[in-house]
Amino acid sequence: MTKPVTLSLDVMGGDRGPDMVLPGAEIALVRCPSIRFILFGDEARIAPLLATRPKLAAASEVRHCDVAVRMDDKPSQALRNGRWRSSMWRAIEAVKTGEAAAAISAGNTGALMAMAKFCLRTMEGIERPAIAAIWPTIRGESIVLDVGATIGADANQLADFAILGGAMARAVLGVERPTIGLLNVGVEEVKGLEEVKAAARLLRESAPATISYHGFVEGDDVGSGTVDVVVTEGFAGNIALKTAEGTARQIGAYLKAAMNRSLMSRLGYLLAKRAFDQLREKMDPRTANGGVFLGLNGLVIKSHGGTDAEGFASAVELAFDMARYDLQVKIADDIRRFRADRERLAEPAAAVAP
Incomplete structure (x- = not known):
């Protein structure tokens, strides 16, 4: 028991x-x-x-x-x-x-x-705590932090967030050695804010053996599940979170309107109801409710x-x-x-x- x-x-x-x-x-x-x-x-x-x-x-x-x-x-x-x-x-x-x-x-x-x-x-x-969110992805789930606690984090704080998120991934997602990505405007090492590039150097040089530093990731990598943990500062992270939630509701509204447009579309919905139910479950923000203060x-x-x-x-x-x-x-x-x-x-x- x-x-x-x-x-x-x-x-x-x-x-x-x-x-x-x-x-x-x-x-x-x-x-x-x-x-x-x-x-x-x-x-x-x-x-x-x-x-x-x-x-x-x-x-x-x-x-x-x-x-x-x-x-x-x-x-x-x-x-x-x-x-x-x-x-x-x-x-x-x-x-x-x-x-x-x-x-x-x-x-x-x-x-x-x-x-x-x-x-x-x-x-x-x-130095400062972070709010971590579990994010549904094409491959399953990942962790994104910070989504609102620390605005404008410096390199040391971003590196700390990577460690915090990695530990959460091991505990919650069951990943033995989670991959870590720093959210950036491009994957090239020369791009991005100095704080982000400095955090990348810290993680490349001294990340513990319990995590694997992947490198920079872009916005579309978050939903793709490219890495187990996406690290960013709270301003960008909160915008990303709210944008994703709004997009899920937008897609849901589009689907509902499309299914009610005609008799044939309603019939098509009935024939594909099981698939639509699975889609609704994956897009339901309630299943990933809960921001963790790390x-x-x-x-x-x-x-x-x-x-x-x-x-x-x-x-x-x-x-x-x-x-x-x-x-x-x-x-x-x-x-x-x-x-x-x-x-x-x-x-x-x-x-x-x-």
Whole structure:
């Protein structure tokens, strides 16, 4: 039997709060019966919903919180008003104290990152955290980071992201030695920003044996699955993520309109329904819901605020998988190796310096 994994949930986060979070937790529990939950939020709203879900209630502990971070709160405001008392803060704090293996919230992204950084702090050797997303590709899945935490990352930070993403690929995708690509405007070594080219040199010279540096990749390589991990800074990564989500919805709308255009097209849809269902499943953003905050002393998962119960369940299952496969241990080990290799490479240069 799988060892129980305890997860803390910010029940008040997201557009619908408990009405979405609790059904999502129940779906995840059915698929992963060894999950246990600590539910942080307004007990008066949680209790009636739990009463109709006895299996979820039996696997959960409710802890009342007076404050819920609003979706439009500024990070500084949320940190100032929500520390110690909010459902978001206390869900993160449960990870810090070791009561929970990971925290999941569909709440305000900026507030969640601010609280997570303040409460958990960054890991030794990591300057800034990153948000990593699992990306569906033609070949299966890949990991893209950063998708919004660090705007304008320098070479060292991009190299750190490569290590973080590689550890996540080993834990979640099951790839023994994941390939890493730096997102760039071309694959030629002379192209791109200086920070990106400098990061490429760092990875070529001192990447740990646990990853394989592929080189530069372009935008169309992301969906092709050219590499297991695509590394970029948060500004470009967030635009890429939102563009991909919008494109998926656009294609879905085009297909729906085409299938309803005439009697023959509707008949064609019925004949090919199984294939269309498979396409819809692959394009469904709910199946890849959950941005992982990497580089912190603890696991925090950000679910889309507007997702439904199925989407939230995907975020919960991602947290469960990452906790089971000791992602934090893998990250810490890879970072130590990377730092040691860089220091060894720098020693000869220091020895001959005047």
